[in-house]
Amino acid sequence: MKFSVSRDNILKPLQQVGGVVERRQTLPILSNVLLVLEGSKLSMTGTDLEVEMVASVNVEADLPGSLTVPARKLVDIIRELPEQAEIGFTQKGERLEVRSGRFKSNLSTLPSTDFPAVESDTLSPPVSIGAETLKSLLDLTAFAMAQQDVRYFLNGMLLEESEGQLRSVATDGHRLALNQVALSAQRDDGMGQVIVPRKGVIEMQRLLSDSPDEVEVSVSSSHLCLSSGPFVLTTKLVDGRFPDYQRVIPKDGDKVILADKLELKRALNRTSILSNEKFRGVRVQFKSGLIEISTNNPEQEDAEESLPVEYDGPELEIGFNVGYLQDVLNVVRGSQVKLTVNDANSSALIEDPEAEQALYVIMPMKL
Amino acid sequence: MKFDVEKSALIEPLQRVVNVLERRQTLPILSHVLIECSESGIVLVGTDQEIELSARIPIDSVDVSGVGAVTVPGRKLLDIVRHLPEGVVISCEEEADRFVLRSQRFESQLATLPANEFPWIDLAVIANDPIKASGKALKALLSKTMFAMAQQDVRYFFNGMLFEFEVGLLRCVATNGQRLAIAEAALEGAPAGSRPILPRKGVTELARLLDSDAEEVRLQFTDQHVQAEVGLDRFVSKLIDAEYPDYTKAIPSSSDQSFSCSRNDLKDALVRTAVLSNEVYKNVRLSLSTGQLEIFTNNPQQEQAIEQISVDYTKEPLEIGFNIHFLIEALSVMSGDSVRVELTNPSSPCKLQDPDDPSAQFIISPMVL
Numbered sequence: 055m056k057f058s059v060s061r062d063n064i065l066k067p068l069q070q071v072g073g074v075v076e077r078r079q080t081l082p083i084l085s086n087v088l089l090v091l092e093g094s095k096l097s098m099t100g101t102d103l104e105v106e107m108v109a110s111v112n113v114e115a116d117l118p119g120s121l122t123v124p125a126r127k128l129v130d131i132i133r134e135l136p137e138q139a140e141i142g143f144t145q146k147g148e149r150l151e152v153r154s155g156r157f158k159s160n161l162s163t164l165p166s167t168d169f170p171a172v173e174s175d176t177l178s179p180p181v182s183i184g185a186e187t188l189k190s191l192l193d194l195t196a197f198a199m200a201q202q203d204v205r206y207f208l209n210g211m212l213l214e215e216s217e218g219q220l221r222s223v224a225t226d227g228h229r230l231a232l233n234q235v236a237l238s239a240q241r242d243d244g245m246g247q248v249i250v251p252r253k254g255v256i257e258m259q260r261l262l263s264d265s266p267d268e269v270e271v272s273v274s275s276s277h278l279c280l281s282s283g284p285f286v287l288t289t290k291l292v293d294g295r296f297p298d299y300q301r302v303i304p305k306d307g308d309k310v311i312l313a314d315k316l317e318l319k320r321a322l323n324r325t326s327i328l329s330n331e332k333f334r335g336v337r338v339q340f341k342s343g344l345i346e347i348s349t350n351n352p353e354q355e356d357a358e359e360s361l362p363v364e365y366d367g368p369e370l371e372i373g374f375n376v377g378y379l380q381d382v383l384n385v386v387r388g389s390q391v392k393l394t395v396n397d398a399n400s401s402a403l404i405e406d407p408e409a410e411q412a413l414y415v416i417m418p419m420k421l
Numbered sequence: 422m423k424f425d426v427e428k429s430a431l432i433e434p435l436q437r438v439v440n441v442l443e444r445r446q447t448l449p450i451l452s453h454v455l456i457e458c459s460e461s462g463i464v465l466v467g468t469d470q471e472i473e474l475s476a477r478i479p480i481d482s483v484d485v486s487g488v489g490a491v492t493v494p495g496r497k498l499l500d501i502v503r504h505l506p507e508g509v510v511i512s513c514e515e516e517a518d519r520f521v522l523r524s525q526r527f528e529s530q531l532a533t534l535p536a537n538e539f540p541w542i543d544l545a546v547i548a549n550d551p552i553k554a555s556g557k558a559l560k561a562l563l564s565k566t567m568f569a570m571a572q573q574d575v576r577y578f579f580n581g582m583l584f585e586f587e588v589g590l591l592r593c594v595a596t597n598g599q600r601l602a603i604a605e606a607a608l609e610g611a612p613a614g615s616r617p618i619l620p621r622k623g624v625t626e627l628a629r630l631l632d633s634d635a636e637e638v639r640l641q642f643t644d645q646h647v648q649a650e651v652g653l654d655r656f657v658s659k660l661i662d663a664e665y666p667d668y669t670k671a672i673p674s675s676s677d678q679s680f681s682c683s684r685n686d687l688k689d690a691l692v693r694t695a696v697l698s699n700e701v702y703k704n705v706r707l708s709l710s711t712g713q714l715e716i717f718t719n720n721p722q723q724e725q726a727i728e729q730i731s732v733d734y735t736k737e738p739l740e741i742g743f744n745i746h747f748l749i750e751a752l753s754v755m756s757g758d759s760v761r762v763e764l765t766n767p768s769s770p771c772k773l774q775d776p777d778d779p780s781a782q783f784i785i786s787p788m789v790l
Contacts, residue, residue: 127696127724134693149724157690159697159726324504324527327497355497355519357529 055091055119055145059111061135061154064096067109067284068129070264071100074107074257075125081170086122088169089143089150091115099169100125105257106172108286120166123150131159172288175274178245181215185265185282187235191222192259194233194412197381199252200226207294210251213278215244223299229378230302231385233412245273249296254278254289261287302415304401307394309340312364312407315391319383321359325349326376328357335421336376340395341369349376372398373421379404382414422458422489422515428524430483431511432502434476437654438467439495441474441626448540453492455539456513456520458485466539467495472623473542474630477653490536493520501529542657544646549612551639554591556651558606559638560631562593565604565754565781567624571597578663581620584647585665586611594668600747601671602754604781617642618665623658630656671784673770676763680709680734681776684760687714687730688752694718694726695745704788705745709764710738718745741767742788748773751783 071087079085079102088099094115099108131152135141141154149160192211200208203226212223218240223232250258258280262269265282272279273291280287322336329336329349339346345363350356372395383391388408395402404414438454446452446469455466462480466473498520505511505524512523520531563582571579574597583594592605619627630651631638639650642660649656691705698705698718708715714732719725741764752760757775764771773783 124722124724130696131693131726134689134696136689156730157693157726157728159694160724161697162722162724320504320506321527324501325529327500327504328529328531353532355494355530355532357501357527359527361526 055089055121055150056116056143057091057096057113058116058140058142059096059113061132061139061141062137063111064113064141065129065132067111068098068132070261070285071098071107071109072125072129073260074100074102074105076102077126083122083164083168083170085124085126086164086169087125087128088120088122088166090120090166091118093118101170101172102253103170104251104290105254106288107257107261108288110284117145119145121145121150121163122166122169123161123163127161128152172277172290174279174288175276177272177274177277177279179241179243180270180272180279180281181220181237181241181245182268182270183220183235183237184267185262185269188220188269188271189259189262189265191220191233191235192255192262194385195222195224195231196255196259197385198224198226198229198231198414199255201252203227207249207292207296210249210292211255212247212249212296212299213245214247215241216246223296225297225299225302228375228417229381230299230415231382231412232299232303232414235411245271245278247296248273248278249292249294250278250289251292254287257287257289261285302401303413304394304396304403304415307396307400307403309367309370309395310365311340311345311393313345313361313391313393314363315383315386315389317361318363318391319380321347321361322376322380322383325357325359326380328355329376333419334375334377335373335419336379337371337373337421339369339371340365340367342366370395370398372402373419374402374416375419378416382416386412422456422491423485423487423513424458424463425484425486425510425512426463426478426482428502428505428507428509428511430478432499434465434478434653435495435499435502437630438465438474438476439499440629441467441469441472442495443469450492450534450538450540452494452496453534453539454495454498455490455492455536457490457536459488460485466541468540468542469622470540470542471620471659472626473657474626475655477655479653487514489515491515491520492534492536492539493531497531498522542646542659544648544657545643547641547643547648549641550610551641551650552608552610552612554608554638554640556631556636556638558608559591560628562591562604562606563624563628563631566593566595566602567628568750568754569595569597569600569602569783570621570624572621574598578618578661578665581618581661582624583665583668584615584617584619586613586615588613594665596668596671599744599786600751601668601784602751602781603668603672603784606780612642615642616665617647618661618663619647619658620661623647627656627658630654671770671786672782673763673765673772673784676765676772678709678734678736678739678765679761679763680714680732681759681761682714682730682732684752684755684758684775687760688749690716690728690730691745691749691752694728695749697724697726698745702788703744703746704742705748706740706742708738708740709734709736711735739764739767741771743771743785744788747785751785755781755783 221234348358
């Protein structure tokens, strides 16, 4: 293998690919990036066996070939070369020589045949969607995914295509976030329901933050594939049954408050400082035209703040984990939030009155 | 105790004081800040028992309606103040054994501990007049040398910085035994012959304090402490009770094999080649020949990197090894365009210096390759 390419053309794609590579892994080859040169196209692949990222760039090709080299070292060297530098890559026996100006290095390689490739099944026809749209679909719900839960299917996000809508749902059993967007067409052969693992969701978000207008998503029985410009991200799917989220969404709430999002968020930030550090409880009292937020902790410290809101129902007191409320308010984009409750023992529903497709459910907490 | 203060007047002094507190401590009161409220304003004090910082808010920025003193949890107080809206007035009051903080519709009660339990550093009476130094100049001395201090070395005096006073001169010296940084600046009224050693945390906090806008800093030394007054802040640090070793022996006296080159070119080439140096020993081999320096690294995976740069070397070829990070760190704190590197032989240290600025020098011991 022999080719040359300018630093600025290869650095960013290589960094994206290197981002998938885990810092610590059991197999040495998993810290490597696979380089394959065919024609004038160099494809670079990084994997952690769950998520795989491939990027293609055009290079000045001399001799085709394929090999794997340590990802982090290659990124570090290329990043530290001067901007605009032309970099030459030459395979020499079991080494890859990387050369630019008066700098020359030899990196160790492992054979490309040992590189663990994702076995791809037949993919569904791709759905085309705006990068921004897909990113906000993920961004507004990703925070609610569980982490290292034994109910492994909660450590991920449900993506569901039905009736011309693409929906994302995440829950950790205490709170749930749901968002949906309309697709351009309703399809019979859509992707159905899939659960994308946590790392796959995070890598999708990372790729989408730097993507062109349109991206394509397709699924197989075991994988989801996201293509964006020169990048293809493939993630394994979680094999499990996601809980019936429709049952979790409360429908009988009759007490509705409308609050300024920023004011509510700041009041929670302040009062949360003196909540119990372990349980993070906050007491919310609904009164006519205002809510009172209060916290206390075992050191007998306390904080309270009242906030004018639109509310004219009966008085009511509910406890919440303040972190769950803060997480929701951090992703809501509108200037107001709508909080709907029924009683102190049932879940609360939070919505953005300006963006009705997203909704959030939070279980109450006994104080 | 009772006072009203604007958020903008309180937050920065409070931040500086809370910075001094250790995140984890054995005594509960060490997570508290002391608030002293008097007719002349408020003083906030934080300590970790090695260093202590008092920040004063003068009476024209605070409305005191009851004097007194109390300690409150520092980080919680700072968190609350930080999350209040900009421009608000904060009312504080001691009620029974609680510290009540109100602002608009927000009200909180914080736990307190009695002010008389606050562990002040026991500062001896200071007899001498303060040494007045330019804050900027002192900051420059610290920034050029503090990177070379040791961390948790059993030779505990290396975990700090030597302040060496001579007539009209202050010299800051830091070393970990393998590399040494020395920087000096003119200083009127220096107590010639005195050689206090500031501990690592004292040095980093003092450098941070000088970051803001310090024009003048007033330094006073006792046998065991240093006190620095910067603006409205008073900073006290314990000194390390030890005799600093004679570092001058480490400075190579004669050098016949030296070269100059662009500081940035040398640094960039080292940073690139460092990627493939041994992860444990961090070694680099420098090979000098007429007009050229070759930088070479390799590692147990048999990976290697080489780069040549042009230098004005004219003597016999020379090969010498170093810890590559010691070279990069020294080159990073230097400021000139070019660097002069003085070598003697493969088993003697090298000296790095800005040819236009003889006030700072960096000595690095070689490594056997």
